[in-house]
Amino acid sequence: MFIVFPDTDHVAQYVSTLFIQRISQQPDVILGLATGGTMEPIYAQWVKQALARNIDVSQVSTFNLDEYVGLPAQHPQSYAAYMEHHLLRHLAFDRSRIHIPDGLAHDLPAYCQAYSDTIRDHGGIAMQLLGVGSNGHIGFNEPGTPFDSQCHVVELSERTRIDNSRFFGPNEIVPASAITMGMRDIMDAHEIILVATGSSKAATIAKYYEHEVSPLVPFTILKQHPKAHIILDAAAAALVPSNVCQFYDTVPAAML
């Protein structure tokens, strides 16, 4: 079942509420975080709710999914800068608990192995936020990535580089490679919240519905996860039958 809200505002309110509730229940929770355009309204709501409800985030640990290879954290298009801008600087996180892959790491294979190990050493991710690329990638696990992969360096597909060029200036080049959590790292999360919004994701969501589980459409792996939820707005759900959607007009009052 897809969970469908009328628009991105409702999706953002719902998803941020899920995360705020999780933090309230377990202040030292381990969260997996994502970047991309889809997450911007979600983080805006998250910050708003956390401030309004005085939520203590100081014990929360986070692991981001991915980062471009070659971009320093200060680069405006790095995912470290994205997280700083949209979430971290607004709330009192303990920075020693924030993990974002280092795009400048020297020994990348060793660094990636250590990133996966660190997630496991923390006891695994309790709740993982995910977006989806138009080609079905999660994190930066492009089509064809083995399902048993751990954190690794990936050559970005032409499709992904074109999709993400909208975040870069006209004279800037989208990096050719990235560090990403692997498919296994993602599937090891206890609960997964995948979010897709806008008409540009409708065909991608239709692929999830139509395809068998296959590395060629990476996010189909979520069909094998016991607690994966796919949250859509009406535009992203437009190409799947309504009998596989659970529609909500608004965020259930009991959650707020």
Ligand SMILES: O=P(O)(O)OC[C@H]1O[C@](O)(CO)[C@@H](O)[C@@H]1O
């Ligand atoms: O939300 P967007 O910008 O469509 O991106 C979708 C996914 O693609 C990535 O940005 C990587 O290309 C992920 O980080 C994100 O979850």
